[in-house]
Amino acid sequence: MSNELRVDNLVTGYGKQEIVHDITVSAPPGQITCIFGPNGSGKSTVIKAIAGLLPAWSGRITLGGTEITGLPVHTMVSKGIVMMPQGGGVFPRFTVMENLRMGGYALNNKQLIEERIESLIADYPNLQRRRNTPAGSLSGGEQMMVAIARALVTDPAFVMLDEPSAGLSPALVHETMERVVGLKERGVGVIMVEQNIREALPVADSVYIFAGGKRKFAGTQEDIRDDNHLMSIYMGGT
Amino acid sequence: MDLFLQTLVNGILIGGILICLTIGFQLTFGVLHVIDFAVGGWTMLGGYTAYWLVTLAGIDPFISIFLVFALFLLIGRGLGPLIYHVRTSRYARPDLMALAFTFGIFLFMRGGALWLWSYNSRSVDSVLSGQFLSLGPVTIPLMRLSAFLLAMLFSLGLFILLYRSRFGMAVRALAQNHDHAGLMGVDVKRVSAWVYGIYTALTASAGVLIATIYSVNPSVGIRYTLFAFFVAVLAGLGSVGGVLVAGLALGLLEAYVATYIGARYSLLIVFGTLYLVLLVAPKGVLGRGI
Numbered sequence: 376m377s378n379e380l381r382v383d384n385l386v387t388g389y390g391k392q393e394i395v396h397d398i399t400v401s402a403p404p405g406q407i408t409c410i411f412g413p414n415g416s417g418k419s420t421v422i423k424a425i426a427g428l429l430p431a432w433s434g435r436i437t438l439g440g441t442e443i444t445g446l447p448v449h450t451m452v453s454k455g456i457v458m459m460p461q462g463g464g465v466f467p468r469f470t471v472m473e474n475l476r477m478g479g480y481a482l483n484n485k486q487l488i489e490e491r492i493e494s495l496i497a498d499y500p501n502l503q504r505r506r507n508t509p510a511g512s513l514s515g516g517e518q519m520m521v522a523i524a525r526a527l528v529t530d531p532a533f534v535m536l537d538e539p540s541a542g543l544s545p546a547l548v549h550e551t552m553e554r555v556v557g558l559k560e561r562g563v564g565v566i567m568v569e570q571n572i573r574e575a576l577p578v579a580d581s582v583y584i585f586a587g588g589k590r591k592f593a594g595t596q597e598d599i600r601d602d603n604h605l606m607s608i609y610m611g612g613t
Numbered sequence: 614m615d616l617f618l619q620t621l622v623n624g625i626l627i628g629g630i631l632i633c634l635t636i637g638f639q640l641t642f643g644v645l646h647v648i649d650f651a652v653g654g655w656t657m658l659g660g661y662t663a664y665w666l667v668t669l670a671g672i673d674p675f676i677s678i679f680l681v682f683a684l685f686l687l688i689g690r691g692l693g694p695l696i697y698h699v700r701t702s703r704y705a706r707p708d709l710m711a712l713a714f715t716f717g718i719f720l721f722m723r724g725g726a727l728w729l730w731s732y733n734s735r736s737v738d739s740v741l742s743g744q745f746l747s748l749g750p751v752t753i754p755l756m757r758l759s760a761f762l763l764a765m766l767f768s769l770g771l772f773i774l775l776y777r778s779r780f781g782m783a784v785r786a787l788a789q790n791h792d793h794a795g796l797m798g799v800d801v802k803r804v805s806a807w808v809y810g811i812y813t814a815l816t817a818s819a820g821v822l823i824a825t826i827y828s829v830n831p832s833v834g835i836r837y838t839l840f841a842f843f844v845a846v847l848a849g850l851g852s853v854g855g856v857l858v859a860g861l862a863l864g865l866l867e868a869y870v871a872t873y874i875g876a877r878y879s880l881l882i883v884f885g886t887l888y889l890v891l892l893v894a895p896k897g898v899l900g901r902g903i
């Protein structure tokens with residue numbers, strides 16, 4: 376596929392410790408690619424490497440066939456890749472509006488940024504009302520909404536979400552997954568790391584499962600036959 | 614009563630200069646998490662640069678301050694990546710490495726000053742020297758008033774930059790989280806280097822004003838490093854807004870001690886106060902970041 380975001384044979388880690396061993400992932404444009412796996416299996420590490428927060432020790436990362444391995448973090452937005460870190464990564468001392476403006480920082484066009492923000496925020500009534508509230512005093516769910524809306528201001532080709540449902544109530548988890556489907560409907564490609572497989576699996580177009588820094592499974596949701604099958608992959612089967 | 618009023622005015626005027634001296638230091642701490650021991654060194658070098666500019670080129674310090682600002686902006690911008698590199702190195706305790714590194718810079722500056730200008734105090738003359746403005750019982754040296762106004766202008770400029778520009782938004786984001794700012798497209802290294810440059814420019818400019826009011830010698834460095842630490846701790850480390858109050862507080866404290874107790878006790882009392890503040894309110898009295 377021409378415009379896909381690909382990771383080929385990625386090896387990386389922290390300090391001298393190798394955490395991710397030879398992982399390959401491909402995310403087609405406009406689709407939802409989910410990465411599951413137990414705690415500490417290297418999910419966040421892989422997307423941090425894609426975003427340029429961590430150097431790749433070896434392997435290649437490409438966007439639409441163009442190599443982007445090793446590019447500095449701040450250049451990723453203009454390549455069309457935005458990452459939402461685990462926890463959302465909103466700026467606590469900035470208001471909701473200031474956070475959204477930060478989302479458009481790379482555009483460097485005040486008017487365009489304001490237009491985009493107004494059209495985005497129309498979909499988020501909760502944020503509408505709290506425009507001038509510092510993000511640090513919002514609930515976890517509201518912060519996540521700010522983070523998701525903020526990721527869209529530059530109109531990216533790909534958004535990487537690291538556990539958007541973490542710490543949310545079941546109703547909010549459901550709403551978050553609907554938002555993620557909303558991203559896909561806008562034509563945005565999504566790479567989503569999730570723990571909540573039950574809610575995330577139904578929206579996934581393709582599924583990867585990591586364990587111990589290795590890729591244990593790659594396929595579609597139909598390939599996962601049932602819970603037992605899933606458990607066996609988690610426990611290190613195939 | 615007249616003496617009290619006069620001292621109040623003196624304290625406020627000096628306080629304004631201390632604000633300009635510390636505000637960049639606070640910004641550097643808030644953004645780069647570096648406690649720059651060389652802060653007094655930049656003050657001193659600003660003073661000596663103005664001394665050279667007036668003795669060698671005849672440029673009045675109230676004009677040359679803008680040249681000093683530009684010069685130290687570039688010097689700091691050039692040194693910034695090095696500071697950033699030390700601060701973000703993968704070695705254990707890069708915070709202490711950075712402190713030691715800036716201490717080294719400070720010693721280097723002091724040695725350089727001794728070598729270039731010897732131990733004698735140098736005074737920086739201005740056309741405003743010896744002119745006064747009388748307001749009822751209070752006499753205001755025009756030089757101090759102009760110095761105060763310039764210091765406020767520079768500080769105000771920093772606030773406008775921080776709160777009204779795209780660059781300022783990047784700086785404030787950076788002060789909250791480097792990685793998250795990077796993910797938004799902020800070139801963290803570059804912005805950090807400029808922050809260091811802005812800091813050295815502001816501090817050296819304050820140094821011009823201080824050298825013009827008093828004089829400059831190689832031992833002023835340590836004095837103003839201590840003053841900057843005092844203001845920063847009182848304000849709450851990294852708090853740029855708090856500097857406004859803390860700088861004035863130090864100016865007033867120093868002025869009243871000098872008038873009513875004796876100038877030679879000022880450092881003693883200033884640091885006695887600092888220890889009390891640290892005991893009572895270890896996070897600073899005014900708290901919080903940019």
Ligand SMILES: Nc1ncnc2c1ncn2[C@@H]1O[C@H](COP(=O)(O)OP(=O)(O)OP(=O)(O)O)[C@@H](O)[C@H]1O
Nearest residue numbers: 389394412413414415416417418419420421461570
């Ligand atoms: N900054 C870091 N420095 C050193 N080791 C780290 C760092 N971040 C993560 N690790 C280690 O790397 C491994 C993988 O971490 P990673 O965050 O990628 O896991 P994850 O799959 O995202 O887990 P979780 O579901 O808990 O978020 C873990 O063993 C973790 O301890």
Ligand SMILES: [Mg+2]
Nearest residue numbers: 418419420461
């Ligand atoms: Mg994680």
